[in-house]
Amino acid sequence: MTAPDLDLGAVAPLCVVAVGAALMPLLDVLLGRTKTFLSRPVTAAWAGTVMSLATTGVLSIALVMCFDAAGAAPRTFNRDHPMILMDGMTSFLNIVILIGSLLTALASGKFLADLAINRGEYYALLLAAVLGMMLLVASTNLMMLFVGLELMSIPIYAMAGFRRDSLRSNESALKYFLVGSFASGILLYGTALIYGATGTLSLLEIGARFDVDDPVLLIGSGLLLVGLAFKIATVPFHQWAPDVYEGAPTLVSGLMATTVKVAAFGALLRVFQMAFGPIDDLLYPALWVMAVLTMTVGNVMAIIQQNTKRMLAYSSVAHTGYLLVGILVGTQVGISAVLFYLLAYTFMTLGAFGVVAVLAHAGRERERIADLAGLANSRIFLAAVMTICMVSLAGIPGTAGFMGKFYIFRAVVEQAIATESSSLLWLAVIGVLNSAISLVYYLRVPMVMFMREPEPGPEPDRSGTFEGLVLAVCAAAVILLGIWPEDLNLILTRVDVLHWASVASASP
Amino acid sequence: MEIPVGHYQFVAAALFMIGVVGMLVRRNVIVMFMSIELMLNAANLSFVAWSRLWDSIDGQIFVFMVMVVAAAEVAVGLAIIISLIRNRDSVNIEEASLLKW
Structure with a gap:
């Protein structure tokens, strides 16, 4: 028996994050035992800042490594059995994931301190979840996909319930846990059926052996998709x-x-590109309906929300719908549009949630949209960031959100003209109409901030240094991606998703 | 006498359905949680039987992964349920209704 041919360099960013996740509890204990540092007393807030900066550091190292890997040829961890594939798409998604979690980690120090939940486990959980996400986007095998999915989900369940004394946080964690593990169970049973029908777990092999008339395989594929649909929150699983x-x-x-x-x-x-190619025709109508429902239900429900976080949640459901439209197109242009949209969406949504997080500081939660009244007078910076994010989420020209929607709908229309498909054209029309609906609730937020008088009460806190930095980065990225998207989009269209085929032919 | 794979698959499918129905019908958080475990174990049984049919080791390795994941899920899930019980003194999911609409 020969030793497996392993390429550790390919998974180096994942290793960095894994080591970071393992070391973070140790750092926490170490900081807890240290009474003074450089003859100054160690306070809980100071320790929290150190933890948050250490996490940011670990994530930045991984980020730099992913940037390095982005231009290189695709690599697999085990060349004989490619279960982890680091190609252009993996690197790009890793970069998006790392940027999002890095900004979150940087803002977390003051946020956790203000809520009096400044505990080190948070950062260990965060890094473990990031590792799971990176595994998930790199997996080309159903086993790795399941492990990645769970490694991502389980820490997030715990993080959702991180405010242990808050009933709302408990309830949120419980619901997420029950729904999430229910979805994992469905996905797992689907995986078992697919394995039973094809005798393999490799996505490419499944695609090659796909028998469109096998009911076991079709049921398994359906269950797998339902499990993933739960995770991305598409209607009716939202x-x-x-x-x-x-x-x-x-x-x-x-x-x-x-x-x-x-x-x-x-x-x-x-999964779509590698395994489900043979059943594109079967999936198309189901996904079409799902995309339309997701966009419409998300946008309509968002209009009637009074709570900012809840409104953003429905808005994220609506954006899932736009992304599904991009997946439905299935062309190279469509996929690069989805990738661009994911990056733009990360910045604008993180910015919006970041502003809400900063406003929670003054002792009471300012979560209702009405609580934002007069924010432009008291905290112009927060109001400006929130306005930029809302305008971008609504898809107004000059912002990242507009370019994302533009690329997706351009891909849809191009494909519709190329294949003379009227259903695709309708999809574009419904998508644009939905963008118009979304203006109602997105633009209400700036209106409340700039036009309404604030309710009497204490002024909201200023944002901390790092929080301010994070918000500024989000706002700047939203505008830069909106003004100069072409450079990035050029890189993306070169991300050759068809590299997978060459990896497949290399494997036995 | 060898038991055919179909029999195992039938039992696995029945277990899975019991889990799904339990999850949807029961209102006790801990019973719902056990229903999820039942779904995972149904998949495990299915994996082992398929693994035998295809004479491939993948399915059996997958079962170990699932067991590890299920153990981790139990740890986190029970912790979440305990913190809920501490704050609310109830395991009825109907009472967890602060967040809606």
């Missing part, structure tokens, strides 16, 4: 999202709405 996002600590909600969704979408893209 009911948990608003409840969970509302109750969880705000930054954790931001993390769930962005990086978790990015990772699950990455897995969905892989």
Whole structure:
């Protein structure tokens, strides 16, 4: 028996994050035991800042490594059995995930301190979840996909319930846990059926051996898709999202709405491209209906929300719908549009959740949209960031959100003209109409901030240094991606999703 | 006499359905939680039987992964349920209704 041919360099970013996750509890204990540092007393807030900076550091190292890997040729960890594939798409999604979690980690120090939940486990859980997300987008095998999915989900369940004394946080964690593990159970049984029908767990092999008339295989594929649909919160599997996002600590909600969704979408893209090619015709109508319902229900429900986090949750459901449209197109242009949209969406949603997180500081939660009244007078910076994010989420030209929607709908229309498909054209029309509906609730937020008089009461706190930095980065990225998207999009269209085929032919 | 794979698959499917129905019908959080475990174990049984049919080791390795994941899920899930019981003194999911609409 020969030793397996392993390429540790390919998974180096994952190793960095894993080591970071393992060392974080040790750092926590170490800081807890240290009474003074450089003859100054160690306070809990100071220790929290150190933990948050250490986590940011670990994530930045992994981020730099992913940038390095992005231009290189695709690599697999085990060349004989490629279960982890680091190609252009993996690297890009890893970069999006790392940027999102890095910004969250940086803002977490002051956020946790203000809520008096400044505990080190948070950062260990965060890093473990990030590792799971990176595994998930790199997996080309159903076993790795399941392990990645669970490694991502389980820490997030715990993070959602991180405010142990808050009933709302408890309830959010419980709902997320029950729905999430129910979805994992469905996905797992689907995996078992697919394995039974094809005798393999490799996505490419499944695609090659796909028998369209095998009922076991079709049921298995359906269950697998339902499991993933729960994770990305598409209608009709979205009911948990608003409840969970509302109750969880705000930054954790931001993390769930962005990086978790990015990772699950990455897995969905892989499964579609590698395994489910043969049943495209069967999936098309189901996904078409799902995309339309997701966009419409998300946008309509968002209009009637009074709570900012809940409104953002429904908005994230609506954006899942736009992303599904991009997946439905299935062309190279469509996939690169989805990738661009995921990046833009991460910045604008994180910025919006970040502002809500900063406002929670003054002792009371300012979660209702009405609580934002007069914010432009008291905290112009927060109001400006929130306005930029809302304008971008609504898809107004000059912002990242507009370019994302533009690329997706351009891909849809191009494909519709190329294949003379009227259903695709209708999809684009419904998508644009939905963008118009979304203006109602997105623009209400700036209106309340700039036009309404504030309610009497204490002024909201200023944002901390790092929080301010995070918000500024989000706002700047939203505008830069909106003004100069072409450079990035050029890189993306070169991300050759068809590299997978070459990896497949190399494996026995 | 060898028991055919179909028999195992039938039992696995029945277990899975019991789990799904339990999850949807029961209102006690701990029973719902056990229903989820039942779903995972149904998949395990299915994996082992398929693994035998295909004469491939993948399915059996997968079962170990699932067991590890299920153990981790139990740890986190019970912790969440305990913190809920501490704050609310109830395991009825109907009473967890602060967050809606």
